[in-house]
Amino acid sequence: MQQLKDKYADRDVEFVSMYVREPHPEERGFRGYHQHETYEHKMAYAKELVETKDMDIPVVVDGMDQHHHKTLGNLPNMSYVVDKEGRVRHAETWLLADHVDRILAELVTADRGTRRHDRNPLWDAGVYANCAGRPQRLTEMAAVPPAATTRMRTYADRRFVACAPYSGTRSDRLRARLPRSRRGRGSYAGSW
């Protein structure tokens, strides 16, 4: 999660860890750790975790009544991803960094275009083309009928648009203006 925090450091993403009750106190690998008796006891364990793991992520400590822990699911290692509107985008019983990374990538991508230096006027107009697997210059979109662009309301629609017929390179278009005798070899092909 620390790597994810570093990855999304310059994005509008915050990571918060909530310290809950001990799931395995006094077990084989955790002999020196007991179940919390007081809030100060719990806070001391949380501080020790932060120091041991050298965590940069803020760790909030749930109360002794475990109110928030029970509200969220009462599981030892669950994860929630919440968007800017306060809505849950992802909830999982185990914390899986790659799943969280995928969801955050979607959220951050959806944020693009709202930041001033990311703004592209053609993107705002919903005009973006990837025709036949090759990027098409946005100026060439003038050849696309306006009715087609108004149908591009979602990101999925904007990725692929009906391409204008390929009119060839500039030299092809100039050569087409010449009489057939001046066009060169192959100009009569297909005319039989």
Added chain:
Amino acid sequence: MWKIARRLALLAGVHPPHGPYAGFWSWKYLDLVRTARMVMSRRVKGFYREFPDLFPPGSKFPQIVLETTDGRTIDTRSFRGQKHFVLFTGAIT
């Protein structure tokens, strides 16, 4: 083989953690009998059964106001309109 073990555990209603050995790597640090009794208990299975219905994707996340280890207070409502956030639970054991 470990994938099969993991699937069998999930069929039995046991949710091992993700990781090597189908998630059973953590059992090196745990008391096997005590942990097996806990994960097979009706109480813990109930937690996993109820979890998807608690806050499914699209629902409003509850407000959480708690104190951090360095004395600050974090309110999840303060992130609204500002940042996406990831909340995960854990402990030292």
